[in-house]
Amino acid sequence: MDNAIRVLSTLALRGAVHGLAGRHEVAGGGRIDADFAPTLALLDRLRGGEGADVVILTREGLSELAGAGCVVTDSCVDLARSYVGVAVRAGAAHPDIATEAALRAALLGARSVAYSRIGASGILFAQLIEQLGIAAEINARAVIIPSGFTAERLVGGEADLAVQQISELKQVSGVEVIGPIPHELQTPAVFSAGRMAASQKADQADRLLHYLASPEVAPVLRGCGLKP
CATH class of the missing domain: 3.40.190.10 (Periplasmic binding protein-like II)
Known part of the structure; x- marks a missing residue:
């Protein structure tokens, strides 16, 4: 469990995260321990003090956390657009x-x-x-x-x-x-990811973020109904 990267993600990315977790681990990126809920529910949990290494939320939700200093702004990446x-x-x-x-x-x-x-x-x-x-x-x-x-x-x-x-x-x-x-x-939702400022696994978290935003992940996102 100590080597796992804790991820809190919006439900919209559950299929993609599950599909990519094994590949990431095989590539030496570490195991992903993920939990999924709507962005508003995750924001409430994070405001309540729940910890994570990486969070995947709507762009607006992630920006709110970054503005409060809870997420490292320079780590934030847009992953997918969703209808x-x-x-x-x-x-x-x-x-x-x-x-x-x-x-x-x-x-x-x-x-x-x-x-x-x-x-x-x-x-x-x-x-x-x-x-x-x-x-x-x-x-x-x-x-x-x-x-x-x-x-x-x-x-x-x-x-x-x-x-x-x-x-x-x-x-x-x-x-x-x-x-x-x-x-x-409708206005499509944009889902974005970032590293929690309190994470003790910054290098592993940043490696995961880089992977999630890489071109090789795009086909998996498309297969899940998302637009990279």
């Missing part, structure tokens, strides 16, 4: 979500929509349905989870549509990603 998408249970019909009007109709036509309360995608979606004028109708029958993967509610039959970062939707078996919410209706 919010919509998924259905495997085998279910794929409604049209290509335009604002089509998305609005698809959401209103669903028996229930699952989205998260505190994740970046959930915050965006809550604002979006307000903007579309359908918040009351959607929330009256929505499945709103505190954290975790919204697509799990598709598998259990609790919802017809799940909304979350595409990289998070892709981590649930038994579902199919329809595609992203129209790009003009």
Whole structure:
């Protein structure tokens, strides 16, 4: 355990971190001990004194920690851009979500929509349905989870549509990603990483950060639904 690099990461990068951990260790970079949660939850834990060597958060969240001196500013790197998408249970019909009007109709036509309360995608979606004028109708029958993967509610039959970062939707078996919410209706989240100032493993942490931002990692990020 002493040789492990402690990583606290947003859920959106869970698939990528799991996929890259073995490669990093084989390359001599050390074992990764990672824990995953939404950025807002991680910020609360870090403010409460939880320790880590490397954190992967939204760019805004990482900038907040860097501004407070908790993260070394010079270590910060942008890793990936992520879009919010919509998924259905495997085998279910794929409604049209290509335009604002089509998305609005698809959401209103669903028996229930699952989205998260505190994740970046959930915050965006809550604002979006307000903007579309359908918040009351959607929330009256929505499945709103505190954290975790919204697509799990598709598998259990609790919802017809799940909304979350595409990289998070892709981590649930038994579902199919329809595609992203129209790009003009969303601002992509940028996920960034940095070294905690209190880390006692600066060299190992910096090596991991360099690896995560390297070109060889890009195909893994793309495969997880992220844009390097």
